[in-house]
Amino acid sequence: MFDIGLNLTSSQFARDRDEVVDRAFAAGVKGLLLTGTSLEESRQAQQFAQRYTRCWSTAGVHPHDSSQWTSGSAEALYALAQTEQVAAIGECGLDFNRNFSTPAEQERAFTAQLALAAELEMPVFMHCRDAHTRFLALLDPWLDKLPGGVLHCFTGSREEAQDCLDRGLYLGITGWVCDERRGLALRELLPHIPADRLLIETDAPYLLPRDMPQKPKSRRNEPAYLGHILERVAHWRGEETEWLEGQTDNNVRLLFGLQF
Template identity: 50%
Template sequence: MAATTDTLNDFLPEALRFTAPAELVDIGANLTHESFAHDREAVIERARTANVTTLVLTGTDREHAEQAVELARQYAGIHATAGVHPHDASDWTSELQTAMRALHLQPEVVAVGECGLDFNRNFSTPSEQERAFEAQLGLAVESGLPLFIHERDAGRRMLDILHNWRDDICDAVIHCFTGERDTLHGYLDLDLHIGLTGWLCDERRGHHLRELVGDIALERLMVETDCPYLLPRNLPTKLKGRRHEPALLPWIVREIAYWRGNDEAAVARATSDTARRFFRLEDR
């Protein structure tokens, strides 16, 4: 059922109804999250109204990857990734590897992931994480798809692994980058891409990113909400429920442009061009 005007407008206060100066690509939207179950279509329509015209839905495990593929089949401008998050690396089996391989053959799937390392919480052990990550690196080589990578508090080990695989994989993006300067430059030295989120807008922990955004060439930079997580803390008004959504991506782009000293429209165009090229969306 189509979303009504009332449904579209009743969630976002007027002060948060942004419109990007150029079409945006949100490279990391968790629209399969249960918090979107009751109004997902309205969320997608609000994104389009904000000029966020393309969404890449993150598949963090088999179930959510399959759901992302189904949504990509239903809505124009939506694509999916398929992978196993490091939190769930202990679930990795040969059967799951076979299922992921099949998902990567689906035309709706544009990247392998979300996969990687998270040594912050260690819901799976580091050895389990590395095993699942390297298996998915192998799947990326098989499929020729780019990688959508999660890394938190594991920069040194991630750099070691990616250095060993760099000649075999094609492209990779470190999504929701939150690391330090040395880690960032290590990724850039490997010709990797960087995804930035509302973490930049967090006065408690994002200050260091504001000093680093200028180090990332626009042809290596992409933008994402990682919704429903990481709602920007510096929005001009409060949002009921604290659920993030793609319609707020223009605010993040505005912040990135400010801290880079760039024109907002130029950042919007460049990051979208980079995302379309990275995920090969022109061919889809």
């Protein structure tokens, strides 16, 4: 199992970060991709990836932080991307749900990061919420210049999923699918995602799976719970857990070029 989305820089992990990583590997996780969501957190994620074995990171600016994008941001990300720990550009994209940064600021930062990924020939780790049409309009001109990309924490409709799959994107599935209140639509479309386009992630510390048989005392999600997500996704897809584990691990190797 490989967790493609872990926010290890979160303050929620400040007191026991080492133990969180240890528990993940003890639970059978083979590797972790640590998400960078701002310049500072991208630097921290790269440093943590350097510190822990079988860890890599992304380098990017989340749409929420797009207002911080400056002329020097691309240069800073470029420098980070030269390190062996950084496996993708992102988390980048659009989020028109909260608009912590204006749509114009988000579009500028997203396009700049797509250009950087194309220049570096690196995959992109992307975010899209309530912005599907505009997200695709900005992404489409870059698709033939990028080696690949994943829309992480996918929670959209079957039509939106198909739009992404038609473009060769991978879809990242989180514990959202384990939520009986808001994850049922995503659960129903799971069988329609080709196995060679599926990735799994926790997005920890967020999105603790609600259907875990033994509820943790804390509501904090951890990468150690990735196995539960994998098992439930395999169940709803009608596949053997071990087979899907091998397939998603292979997908990680193909998209990010990682060896683990």
